[in-house]
Amino acid sequence: MTLYRLETAAASPEDRFRAVFSRHYEAVYRYAARRLGRDDAADAASEAFTVAWRKVQRIPDEPGTLPWLYAVTRNVVSNMERARRRRQRLAARASTAGDPPTMTADTGVIAALADLRAEDREILRLAAWEGLRPAEIGEVIGCSPNAAAIRLYRARRRLEEAMNETGGTP
Amino acid sequence: MSRDPFEILEEQNPMPDDRTVYTPMDTAEKIMGRPHRRPWPGWALAGAVAAAVLIAGGAWLWWLGGDGGIEVAGSSTVPIAPESTTTSESGVVTTATTAPAGEPIDTVIYLYLDSTSDPEACPTLVPVHRTIAADAPMENTLAALLAGPTEDEAVSVPALSSAIPQGTRLLDIVVNHGIATIDLSAEFLGKAVTGYSTGSGTLYFYPEETARSCEDAAGYPLGQVVFTLTRLPNIDSVVFLVEGEAAGFVANPDLPVIVGSPLARDDFEYLLPAVMIETPVYGGSAGNPVVVQGTANVFEAVVSLALVDNDGLILWEGTTMASCGTGCRGDFEIAIPYDLTQARLGAVIAWEASAMDGSQTNVREHPVWLSASSSTDTCSGALAGNLLEQPDLPVAVADMREQIWQAAVVCDYDSLADLTSPDLFTYSFGGSGDPAAYWAQLEADGEEPMRFLAETLNLSFATTDAGDLGTAYVWPSAFAYPTWADVPQADRDMLATLYGQAAIGDWELFGSFIGYRIGITEDGEWIYYVAGD
Numbered sequence: 241m242t243l244y245r246l247e248t249a250a251a252s253p254e255d256r257f258r259a260v261f262s263r264h265y266e267a268v269y270r271y272a273a274r275r276l277g278r279d280d281a282a283d284a285a286s287e288a289f290t291v292a293w294r295k296v297q298r299i300p301d302e303p304g305t306l307p308w309l310y311a312v313t314r315n316v317v318s319n320m321e322r323a324r325r326r327r328q329r330l331a332a333r334a335s336t337a338g339d340p341p342t343m344t345a346d347t348g349v350i351a352a353l354a355d356l357r358a359e360d361r362e363i364l365r366l367a368a369w370e371g372l373r374p375a376e377i378g379e380v381i382g383c384s385p386n387a388a389a390i391r392l393y394r395a396r397r398r399l400e401e402a403m404n405e406t407g408g409t410p
Numbered sequence: 411m412s413r414d415p416f417e418i419l420e421e422q423n424p425m426p427d428d429r430t431v432y433t434p435m436d437t438a439e440k441i442m443g444r445p446h447r448r449p450w451p452g453w454a455l456a457g458a459v460a461a462a463v464l465i466a467g468g469a470w471l472w473w474l475g476g477d478g479g480i481e482v483a484g485s486s487t488v489p490i491a492p493e494s495t496t497t498s499e500s501g502v503v504t505t506a507t508t509a510p511a512g513e514p515i516d517t518v519i520y521l522y523l524d525s526t527s528d529p530e531a532c533p534t535l536v537p538v539h540r541t542i543a544a545d546a547p548m549e550n551t552l553a554a555l556l557a558g559p560t561e562d563e564a565v566s567v568p569a570l571s572s573a574i575p576q577g578t579r580l581l582d583i584v585v586n587h588g589i590a591t592i593d594l595s596a597e598f599l600g601k602a603v604t605g606y607s608t609g610s611g612t613l614y615f616y617p618e619e620t621a622r623s624c625e626d627a628a629g630y631p632l633g634q635v636v637f638t639l640t641r642l643p644n645i646d647s648v649v650f651l652v653e654g655e656a657a658g659f660v661a662n663p664d665l666p667v668i669v670g671s672p673l674a675r676d677d678f679e680y681l682l683p684a685v686m687i688e689t690p691v692y693g694g695s696a697g698n699p700v701v702v703q704g705t706a707n708v709f710e711a712v713v714s715l716a717l718v719d720n721d722g723l724i725l726w727e728g729t730t731m732a733s734c735g736t737g738c739r740g741d742f743e744i745a746i747p748y749d750l751t752q753a754r755l756g757a758v759i760a761w762e763a764s765a766m767d768g769s770q771t772n773v774r775e776h777p778v779w780l781s782a783s784s785s786t787d788t789c790s791g792a793l794a795g796n797l798l799e800q801p802d803l804p805v806a807v808a809d810m811r812e813q814i815w816q817a818a819v820v821c822d823y824d825s826l827a828d829l830t831s832p833d834l835f836t837y838s839f840g841g842s843g844d845p846a847a848y849w850a851q852l853e854a855d856g857e858e859p860m861r862f863l864a865e866t867l868n869l870s871f872a873t874t875d876a877g878d879l880g881t882a883y884v885w886p887s888a889f890a891y892p893t894w895a896d897v898p899q900a901d902r903d904m905l906a907t908l909y910g911q912a913a914i915g916d917w918e919l920f921g922s923f924i925g926y927r928i929g930i931t932e933d934g935e936w937i938y939y940v941a942g943d
Contacts, residue, residue: 261435
């Protein structure tokens with residue numbers, strides 16, 4: 241009976257990459273879509289997995305695989321956001337093209353989130369949207385679980401303050 | 411503030427986890443810098459050979475069809491000849507072959523295909539193309555089934571697999587009144603509990619301990635056999651024997667067992683994907699138009715379909731309705747035309763559009779060998795004989811003549827258009843635009859402009875004065891004569907073979923030749939291919 245493909249320690253880099261891709265593509269795509277919008281998400285996911293393939297020997301085993309992929313995707317997304325901002329500066333007139341599609345819902349909490357520092361924003365999104373626990377957040381942003389927990393706590397406080405300042409009503 | 415902003419943020423997730431995202435495994439292969447590892451080499455070769463045989467006029471039939479029909483390559487389904495079955499005195503019906511022994515024929519076996527989007531999902535049945543010797547189609551099909559996936563198929567993404575334990579042998583098979591009684595060797599029981607007896611020597615299948623909870627794992631090998639056999643003509647259900655003894659199976663020892671009763675496709679619906687493509691089969695050939703037929707249990711019975719080539723270019727995309735949906739399985743069938751200048755690999759993809767966001771879910775993809783468009787498929791140029799030597803032509807003219815001929819015999823309109831002399835070329839009186847489109851349309855209308863083009867180049871030529879362009883070489887020479895009366899009898903006879911006597915009469919009446927003529931200047935400029943006055 242050969243119904244089930246099980247990962248084995250002896251798997252080739254290709255097989256390992258396929259397994260990682262197959263298991264985590266969705267999550268990586270979603271991560272990118274939440275930050276860049278769906279139009280650019282596939283490109284970002286592809287780019288992230290391209291990096292992952294180059295570093296296939298260094299991809300951590302489960303359960304560390306996804307946080308590691310998030311960290312890679314985070315860099316890719318940052319690059320793409322920078323490129324996007326450059327384009328926006330060049331095409332300043334097209335002011336409405338500025339916001340990522342997913343951010344156009346101008347609710348109080350999203351506006352407040354946009355006012356936070358990039359790191360706070362990312363920690364909050366990782367916790368709220370990717371559903372990561374502090375230990376996993378630490379792996380993504382490169383700090384200890386303890387530090388991640390503290391930063392998340394502070395970020396939540398600052399989100400609350402920003403909501404009050406922007407006058408957002410939940 | 412009444413609520414925690416963090417909770418609100420959680421609710422504002424722009425891409426919630428319950429939205430399905432299709433995992434494009436092709437992308438993984440591209441990233442690794444290799445073509446998508448599909449099980450193509452083996453079957454692609456088989457498809458090419460089959461196509462070549464057909465083009466060469468091979469009259470053997472593609473043996474299998476979906477519902478008691480035979481697929482002819484590149485064509486639709488034709489009814490099975492009644493002679494394909496014989497009935498012995500005992501009333502036992504066995505399938506017989508219509509193809510000579512030794513000639514390979516196509517058949518279909520059912521394997522399991524992994525889900526492309528959900529690695530945790532149970533694999534589901536898929537009809538897979540095989541080529542077998544024609545002497546004993548049923549036995550050879552079963553042998554192919556028992557052999558399982560090829561090495562390529564087993565490692566491709568998604569992988570094909572078989573639940574039938576290796577080493578299982580076919581001991582006997584008898585078909586009687588639509589019921590196939592198949593006797594398999596003990597290996598078929600695999601790790602199932604054996605030796606259990608109710609007093610009548612009955613063997614039982616028990617579910618294996620599986621790595622994940624696929625429903626009724628014991629049914630997996632049985633489903634493959636039932637689907638494979640019931641795709642053959644005259645078989646509706648299957649009774650299993652193991653080493654000559656009646657074999658029942660239970661998914662759960664507490665469930666009642668029906669021993670020796672025939673099992674049909676309906677008993678194994680749980681082994682099917684939400685969208686099941688029955689034809690074209692996985693790794694098989696698709697006609698043009700391709701008839702995509704299958705069953706689906708999808709939201710509001712809408713089955714989404716796409717046809718793509720090997721580069722991922724979408725040749726066709728659309729939807730069709732299944733006969734039943736949202737909770738019940740219905741049949742669907744759609745003929746999809748597509749435009750391809752030559753046969754190549756591609757894929758038929760069928761899926762259910764997510765009711766939530768329209769994304770692709772329950773995707774089923776069959777790699778298939780696509781055929782060239784019907785206009786090319788039946789290119790009239792292919793009917794022309796070989797290009798004859800005409801040694802008196804200048805080199806530039808001879809080169810152009812040969813290039814035109816080579817493109818005409820394969821209806822390569824684009825190359826022909828490239829060969830035409832810009833601004834000077836005449837292909838139609840009154841028509842304007844693209845000669846390639848014009849010829850393609852004529853071919854589609856059955857006018858055979860490509861056959862006339864190729865064959866006219868084999869007629870005798872003449873030279874005429876083309877003004878500033880110098881001397882023009884024209885085919886046929888009949889066009890160079892001032893009146894029809896001047897055309898020698900030998901030329902008339904040649905034209906009569908090509909156009910028929912009726913046309914000769916018309917030209918006689920009209921006073922000159924006004925059929926297809928081709929003009930190439932002494933410098934090798936192709937300046938016309940036109941008919942009419």
